Amino acid sequence: MPLLEINALTRRFGGLIAVNDFNIELGDHELVALIGPNGAGKTTVFNLISGFYKPSEGYIRFNGQDTRGLRPHQVTALGVARTFQGIRLWSEMHVLDNIRIAQHYRMGYSLLDCFLRTKNYMQHEKAIDDIAWKLLDAMGLKDVAYELPRNLPYGVQRRVEIARAMSVKPKLLLLDEPAAGLNSADVEDLIKLVKWIHETFRVTIWMIEHQMKVVMTLCSRIKVIDFGATIADGTPEEIQKNHTVIKAYLGDDTI
C-alpha cells in the first residue's frame, strides 16, 4: 500500500481548472519534487492534500484512508505536515510556543483538565515540552527558543517552520518552496537539513521548488506540471532532457 495515493485529482475554481487529472503514488521514505512554471497549480495540489481545498473530482488516500471530508487539522493528525510558501509562523509567540502549539493533535487532555491542572494535564504538557525541546535541540534551534520569530533571520525562520512541521511527527512532509528567499549559504544549509531530516526521521518528503540545484541534489524523482496537468515524471536526468519540460519553462523555440 502506498503512503500517499492520488487518483484523477481535479480541482476547478469556477471555469479555471487549477489541477487536472493529477495522479501520483508515494511510497515510504521517498524524496520527490513537484516542479512547474508559476501558476501551474503546484500549491493547489498541496492545499488539496492538506484538506484546505476539497477535490472537485478524484480522491486522495493517505495510508489507505480517504482524506476527502476531513478538516485540515484532522489530515495533519494522520501524519501529513507542511510548510508554506512564504513563512507562516505565529510571529508574536516565541519559537518554543510555536513548536508546542503544533502538537495540539495529541493534546490528550480536556478543558476541565486544563482548569484543574490534573495529573493528566501535567503529564501531557510535560510530554509536549520534552518533544519540543528535543526537536529544538536536534535542529540546532535551542538558542533561539525564547526569541520571537520576527526577530530572527529569514533562514532561521525557515528552519523553525520546518521544525514546527516535524513536531507533528509526520510520515509525509510537504515543503512548499523551502529555498525561496534564501541566500546561497542558506540554501546549502537547507539542502543539508532536508537530507538530514530524510535520513533521521525516515519521512517521505515531497517538495515544490524552483531552485534546480536543490531539486537535482536532493530528489530521486521529479514530477512536472503545467496548467494543472502532468507533463513529465521521472528521474532528474530524464527531466533535464525532456523537451516538453524545456518548452514549458522556456517557451517554444519557433517564434
Added chain:
Amino acid sequence: MQKKTFTIGIFAFMALIAGLAQADILSPYHISVLMFMGVNVILATSLNLVNGYMGEFSCGHGGFMCVGAYVSSVVTVLLFSKNQILGAPLLPASLAFLGFPLALLLGAAAASVAGLVVAIPSFKTRGDYLAIITLAANYIVISAINNMEIIGGPRGFMGMSATENGMKSVVDLPWMLIWVMLGTLFTVWLLRRFVTSTLGKGVPAICQDEIAAEIMSVDTNRIKLIAFMLSSGLAGLAGGLYAHVLGYVNPQSFDIMRSTEVMVMVYMGGMGSLSGATIAAVVYTVLMEALRFLDVWKWVVIPLLLILLMQFRPEGVMGNKELADLFPRLRKYYSFK
C-alpha cells in the same frame, strides 16, 4: 513559603476589605464602587479573551452579561423571595448560601450557551463581519427581554436583594462584596490557567495566523467554541453578580453602551494581557467615579483619553505583556503551574 506570598497576599487583601466593610470603615458608597470594580474586572478580562487573545472584535459583551443577570436573578427570586409567579419563596432564606452560587452558575451557563450565537458563525466569519454578528447578538438579547412581560420587560426586574438578606440573616457579613471578590478571583484564575496552557495558546495562534493554526493540527472550530463560550459565560457571571449587587436590573443597562465600556477597558489595558485588563478595569472604575463632578462632560473626557491612548500607545498600557514580564522579580512571590 516565599512562593505562596502572592496567594496569601490576595486572600489577606480580600479579608481586609471585607473586614473594613464589616467595621463600617468603608462607606456603602466605597463598597459599591469596589463591587463594580470587581464586576468590571470580570467583564474586561473575559472580553480580553476574544478581543485581545483571539483578535476578534466582539462588541456584544453586554448582551451575554444580560443573559447571566436575568437568568440568575429569576432563579434567586423564585427561590428566595416573594414573587408574582410562584408566590411564596421556594426555599428558606438560610439556603441562600447554596442557592446563590448555583444561580450564578446557571446564569453563566445560560450566557455561555447564548455565546453559541456568535461562536458558530465565527467558524466561517471573521473580522468586521463577525463584529456585526456580535452587535446583532447584543440587540437580540436586549429586545427579547424587553418583550418578556413576565420578567418585567423594559421596566426591569427586581427582588434579588432577598438573597443577600437571607445570607445576612444567618451570618451578618457584607456578603455581596465577598461574592464579587470571589467571582473576580475565580475569573482571573480560570482565564490564567486557560491562556497559559498549550490548549489555550491555540487562541493567539488563531489570531496570528488562522490557516497555519488549522494546518498545524489546531482544531480551530473547537478553540473558537471554547473561547467564545468561556468569554460569554464569564460575562454571564459578571451579570449575575451585578444584578445581585444592585438588587434590580433593566435591559437598558446591558445595551451597546455597556459593551463599549468593556471594550474601552480592554483596549486601555492592552490586548492579550490579563494583568492589563485587570488594571484597566480598576483604573477605569476609579476614573469614572473621580470624574463624577464633571457630570455628563465625563463622556467627553473619557473618549478623549481613549483617542490620546490610541494615538500614543495603540497597544494599550500593557500591550500583550503581563506584570511579571515587566517585573521578573515578581516571579519569586508566586508559583504558577
